[in-house]
Amino acid sequence: MNGSNSCFRRLTLAAPAAAMALLAAPSIASAADPAPPPPINTGDTAWMLTSTALVLMMTVPGLALFYGGMVRKKNVLATLMQSFAICCIITVLWMVAGYSLTFGTGSPYIGDLSRFMLNGIGAQISKGSDVGFTLGLGSANATVMTIPESVFMMFQMTFAIITPALIAGSFAERMKFSALCVFTILWSLLVYAPIAHWVWSPLGWVAGFGAVDFAGGTVVHINAGIAGLVTALVLGKRQGYGQDDMSPFNLTYAVIGASLLWVGWFGFNAGSAVGSNGRAGMAMATTQIATAAAGLSWMLAEWARTGKPTVLGIISGAVAGLVAITPAAGFVLPGGALVIGLITGAVCYFAATSLKHMLGYDDSLDAFGVHGIGGILGALLTGVLAYGPLSATDANPAGVVGSFAQFVTQAKAVGVTIVWCGVVTFILLKIVDLAIGLRVTTEQEQQGLDMSLHGEKIS
Numbered sequence: 312m313n314g315s316n317s318c319f320r321r322l323t324l325a326a327p328a329a330a331m332a333l334l335a336a337p338s339i340a341s342a343a344d345p346a347p348p349p350p351i352n353t354g355d356t357a358w359m360l361t362s363t364a365l366v367l368m369m370t371v372p373g374l375a376l377f378y379g380g381m382v383r384k385k386n387v388l389a390t391l392m393q394s395f396a397i398c399c400i401i402t403v404l405w406m407v408a409g410y411s412l413t414f415g416t417g418s419p420y421i422g423d424l425s426r427f428m429l430n431g432i433g434a435q436i437s438k439g440s441d442v443g444f445t446l447g448l449g450s451a452n453a454t455v456m457t458i459p460e461s462v463f464m465m466f467q468m469t470f471a472i473i474t475p476a477l478i479a480g481s482f483a484e485r486m487k488f489s490a491l492c493v494f495t496i497l498w499s500l501l502v503y504a505p506i507a508h509w510v511w512s513p514l515g516w517v518a519g520f521g522a523v524d525f526a527g528g529t530v531v532h533i534n535a536g537i538a539g540l541v542t543a544l545v546l547g548k549r550q551g552y553g554q555d556d557m558s559p560f561n562l563t564y565a566v567i568g569a570s571l572l573w574v575g576w577f578g579f580n581a582g583s584a585v586g587s588n589g590r591a592g593m594a595m596a597t598t599q600i601a602t603a604a605a606g607l608s609w610m611l612a613e614w615a616r617t618g619k620p621t622v623l624g625i626i627s628g629a630v631a632g633l634v635a636i637t638p639a640a641g642f643v644l645p646g647g648a649l650v651i652g653l654i655t656g657a658v659c660y661f662a663a664t665s666l667k668h669m670l671g672y673d674d675s676l677d678a679f680g681v682h683g684i685g686g687i688l689g690a691l692l693t694g695v696l697a698y699g700p701l702s703a704t705d706a707n708p709a710g711v712v713g714s715f716a717q718f719v720t721q722a723k724a725v726g727v728t729i730v731w732c733g734v735v736t737f738i739l740l741k742i743v744d745l746a747i748g749l750r751v752t753t754e755q756e757q758q759g760l761d762m763s764l765h766g767e768k769i770s
Contacts, residue, residue: 351443352457354587359462362582366469369575370476371398377568377630378480381623381676384560385759386484388767393479393491400495401472409471410464412504416450419516422508432460450513458585466582474503474531480676481539485549485756488764490749497739498538502732506530510724522724523697523711525594526583528638528690529728536683537732539674545740546749548673550756562622569626573602576633580640593701594640598633601652605632608656624660627681631659634685639693642711647696655688687725694721 375394379387401409406429415422426432436459444460456463475495479486507530509517517529524530549557559565580598584591609628614620635655636648643651663680674680694717699710711717743749750756755763762768 349443349455349457351441351459352586355585356458356462358587358591359458359466359582359585362578363462363466363469365575365578366466366473366582367398367575369572369579370469370473371395373568373571373575374473374476375568376564377572377626378483378676380561380564380566380568381559382483383557383759384769385761387560387564387761387769389488389760389764390479390483392488392765394476396488396492397476397479397495398472400492401475401499402468404496404499405464405468405471409499409504410467412500413471413507414467414512416512416514417508419514419519420509421505422512429464432464436461456585463585466585470527470531470579471499471503471507474527474535475499475538477531477535477678477682478539478542480678480682481543481674482546483675484760485546485675485750486542487748487751488760489747490743493747494739494743497743498736501739502538502735503530503534506534506728506731509727517724517727520723521717521720523642523693523702523721524638524690524724525641525693526580526637528634528686528693529724532634532637532682532686533690533725533728534686534732536679536681536686537729538736539678540672540683541733541736542740543672543674543679545737545744549675550753552673559623566622566626569630572630572633576602576637579633580637584641590641590701593644596645597640597643597648598636600645601636601639601648601655602629602632604649604652605629605635605656605659608632608653609660610656612657612660627663627677628656628660631655631681631685634682635689635692638686638689639696642693642697642701644696644698644701647692647698650696651689651692654692655685658688659684690721690725691718694718 371394375391378394379390382390408424408427410429411424411426412422415425417423443456443458444463445455475498478498479491509515510522510524510530512518522529551557576598577595581591581595584594606625606629609631610620610625613624632652632655635651636643639647639651659681662684663674663677667674667677667680693711693713695713697711697713697717699712701710703710740749751760751763759768
């Protein structure tokens with residue numbers, strides 16, 4: 312896929328608009344764009360409203376319960392609070408500047424402030440015109456959308472919310488809440504927004520060299536996983552790590568959370584077709600297949616190694632499968648999804664157990680082992696297993712085809728994501744540590760963050 316066509320991979324519209332629909336999340340509308348916006352497609356809009364609600368459900372309550380069930384009793388409320396607070400913080404931040412910096416035209420490296428405070432997002436509504444909006448200001452790939460810009464903005468907001476919330480799994484039970492709030496704001500503006508612009512804007516430089524990411528393998532999962540690993544290393548291990556009993560407080564919570572993540576992920580992946588169409592249907596099918604395969608793969612690997620298949624293992628494997636299929640969901644066929652799931656479940660089991668122990672870091676809830684490793688596998692395997700007709704357009708009739716060249720291109724995207732995220736995350740953590748401190752005191756950690764930071768506890 313050459314640079315001029317590289318963004319034709321994420322936004323699939325209704326059948327009449329399919330030829331111009333496979334854009335990665337593109338840039339902001341302008342009256343200067345030559346093509347007039349089409350009427351809003353009610354089917355596309357209804358599906359995107361539904362998908363937006365499903366993805367929001369992934370963070371609150373899904374991720375909150377998944378993580379909350381895996382920490383110790385004295386830290387459950389603090390863990391739930393982290394997911395809920397991040398949802399509130401990013402909602403306001405996205406409205407003020409995040410959306411504009413991510414999807415504004417800007418440069419190949421960052422957007423602009425043309426949508427600061429969501430300026431102009433209601434222009435079509437205020438004119439009484441029930442039409443879509445034009446994407447790709449100043450780009451040769453400018454196209455039109457059949458959903459309102461407000462819906463697109465909200466859908467992308469849910470991605471921006473869950474990404475920093477995933478990082479919290481790496482530093483669970485030991486980070487100051489004040490530090491979490493400040494770090495979340497800085498990280499979202501300086502890490503998430505640029506990488507999302509690189510990958511999902513038609514002007515983004517990663518999109519320009521032909522890398523594809525259907526729903527967030529690089530932008531969400533590798534990004535969160537690498538940030539989680541760096542944070543775990545900077546903070547250090549929990550008090551008593553490797554000696555005290557740190558088993559999950561309530562795996563029932565974790566199973567409920569994982570189940571909500573599974574269901575919500577259909578909005579995450581199938582919603583990334585940005586339309587009610589065939590590609591959304593295929594993305595839903597591949598998501599289900601890869602998730603089930605990865606859950607079984609992790610379960611069997613654990614069963615063979617320890618003699619017992621655990622509840623924590625199968626739900627962790629399922630989440631790993633969800634992660635790995637994310638970049639590939641709209642590019643691979645069901646057979647490819649099965650392969651991705653089977654590989655990812657076993658590899659992520661190794662990463663979350665043997666690799667973590669060999670290297671000695673304390674990634675509390677395996678944000679890196681599941682999201683980092685799973686995201687890397689999914690991004691690379693997309694380059695191997697992509698089936699061209701799923702992403703074919705008039706401009707690029709072959710679509711994205713699995714090949715050694717595409718594998719190398721995917722590896723480049725993985726590499727730049729790892730480097731930028733790792734370096735900037737480290738710098739931001741050091742700045743926050745110098746300013747207000749990152750880690751709770753030994754006494755606070757021993758008491759538990761529920762009481763020491765929030766003055767509450769589970770009775």
